[in-house]
Amino acid sequence: MNTKDELRALRAADRRKQNWITIAIIGLGALLVTGVLIIPSLKKVEVKSNPRPMADFDSMGDMNAKVQVEEFSDFQCPYCKQFATEMEATYVEQYVETGKVHWKFITYSFIGEESVKAAEAAYCAADQGKFWEYHDLLFANQNGENQGTFNQKLFLQMAKDLSLDVTTFQACIDKSTYAQKVTDNMNYGQSRGVNGTPYFLVNDKLVDSGNLKAAIEEALKAE
Template identity: 45%
Template sequence: SVLPTIEEEFVSTGQVKVQARTFAFMGEESVLAAQAAECASDQGWLWDFHDTLFANQRGRDQGAFSSENLKRFAEALELDTAAFDSCLDSGKYASKVEDDTEGAQQLGVNSVPTTFVNGQPVSWHLEDLQTAIREALGSGQ
């Protein structure tokens, strides 16, 4: 997988920082799913929750990311469900998801995952990403 390799090769060595942002572009359910991912991130489970979302997507507003299903995903991952449910129900991350989505749209993002290295879009293919990172590190950026 791309991210674990990048983390092992560049992040764990302190050369690169990975910053994840949500992008809710597939209807209202994707907005709720993005908020749920932020709630999972509070407990250190962002990437596992992310993988669960991708594994369970069914298309725009098809019921896969209802509040009930998102809570079931959290339970299956053994998150602190009381904290997760409270976070999701409160809308704690509604503004952040909206801001992240608007920012992504301003950058021309129209799909996920989308990656950038020093503000430049890069393919999610491992070799392309490694090359872009090495070039950025080599140029001192």
């Protein structure tokens, strides 16, 4: 091979090397982007909260309403998310806004430690008048059970998204301010026969979501 041939071969090899470097960089970039997208704790979900008339901490509606509904729910429960995002608004419109029902949300955190921590975070948000908004964000960010989704980083990010006093919120989390309340909720639910979620007490009658409307109507008609 003469000198010109050698130069051409070297240049061709160099071009191939550069091409492989370019491909590698593109591939690495794609992996990094994909990695960011699939990390649950970094997921940001835009949520428009439904109106909750006469909201007070973890309840809504007229406290003296004829029908009292207690909802037992776990923030990691997919059926609870389905109820919250697809059905709750209808009940609020038909029964809570009209003054017929007082509705209270009770955490029943049986799926795992992430459920417990999410419940505590929701009550810390309630201290600043944002329980229901935080409730909506938790369900919107649900990503399977015990997958590491509900962690301190996500809790703080959601607090920021809701313009909470983050220092106060963090202190509430760090002190486990609502740990006992979350435990008490579990004990209360178990004492009333709750063994899963979502379940509802309608004037002391325990029903699942499929029988909720009928139970409310029956309670409204009762003397």
